[in-house]
Amino acid sequence: MFKQLPDDNAELVTVIIEEQSVKVPSDYSVAAAVLANWTGPSRTTPVSGAPRGPYCMMGACFDCLMEIDGVPNQQACMIPVAEGMSIRRQDGARGVEI
């Protein structure tokens, strides 16, 4: 869907998006990594289950919420990727252990 700007010198890291290992530039946000490797909605909403993806890319709209390294409801556009990071879709509302 998106074309990446050419950057031959980019340092790459490997992240795991929904079980799939992908290499992305190390200066990407999680949201950018997800858009560059787009396979479908990055979350569904808690109330109606509507599919959503990253939108504002600047921390305002909260539409890019994902489960990152096991922590639910993270704003993917505000978190830089890291080697070995696990990125998962946020399906509806999170749970919380009592």
Add this chain to the structure above:
Amino acid sequence: MVACDAIVVGGGIVGGSIAFGLARAGLKVVVFDEGDDAVRASRANFGLVAVQMKGAGNPDYHRWTRQSADLWADFAAELEEHSGIDVGFGRQGCAWACLSEDERILKVQQLEQIRAEAGTLGFDYQLLDKAEMADLVPGIGPKVVSGAYTAYDGHCSPLYLLRSLHRATLGLGGRYISNASVDRIEAAPNSFTVNAGGETATAPKLVLGAGLGNTALAPQLGLDVPLRPQRGQLLVTERVRPKMAFHMGRIRQTAEGGFMLGTSNEDAGFDVGTSTGALSAVAQRAVDTLPYLARLRIVRAWAGLRIMSPDDYPIYDQSPRYPGAFAVACHSGVTLAAAHVLNVARHIVAGRIPADLACFSSRRFNVQAAA
């Protein structure tokens, strides 16, 4: 010039409830409301239909609160019929948590007093020890020493309530004029004219339902509506799968999943800012009550101004100087919404505040001291 049956000044939950109540009784209603910059308690509201903590020392107020809570389910159903909006009302009760022995003693005294004063109305409550609270409320914290449960209480989304009141009123032919701050009312007995927001309306009835704005407007109508703002600060967490159906007075999980946490009581004038001190206390109490809340992120903090009369109870009045002019003011616009729509609006249509609500006239603030 719009000729109508009733003008309502104020389009928050109280003004909106009266407007809907009048419209469903067949009156042609025009609502004048301020804009998005208004000091608006309805947009800061916690959303409780609160009974357990209401009316110790004032059985009239307890009875009035109970009456509205009992009407709420029917009211919500009718409102949804008119507006197509589900306000998320549920009546699963209130499980109040006491975090110290002092709080436990005060809670028991409060509940005993309400029951003693309730007479034949009765007042059922359960006092719960630590173990019983743990059974009732999964995840309750070790600092909770005891609790109390009442089944009368409920909660809803105050934002959906506000929106549905507006939509229902419009659907019944009412008019809503926004950005229309009213500062002058032309009054004569059973004849009122308001010019605001580029519109002029005239009607034989006028209702002040403008929250804290009532105080300044009331003297033009020969009414006295003394009110003061009391600030409350609130927090809401990210959305979580349903954990808790009842509310805990200062904690409730919304239908959408967020936990709302309240609240402070401050005298801050008309300042609707937030402060870390008050919000820390709110968060600390919430986490002491339900420690798992500490693992949730806060997504928003805000403050609102409660509408408080000198004794904190509602004010319902008709002007003796200008019959047809009414004032409706209270802190508990959500709890009392059902009574405002189904009862108070009916009294306004009839042109008479009945004897059982006379105790809420602001004349109670002007009792002469004996020499």
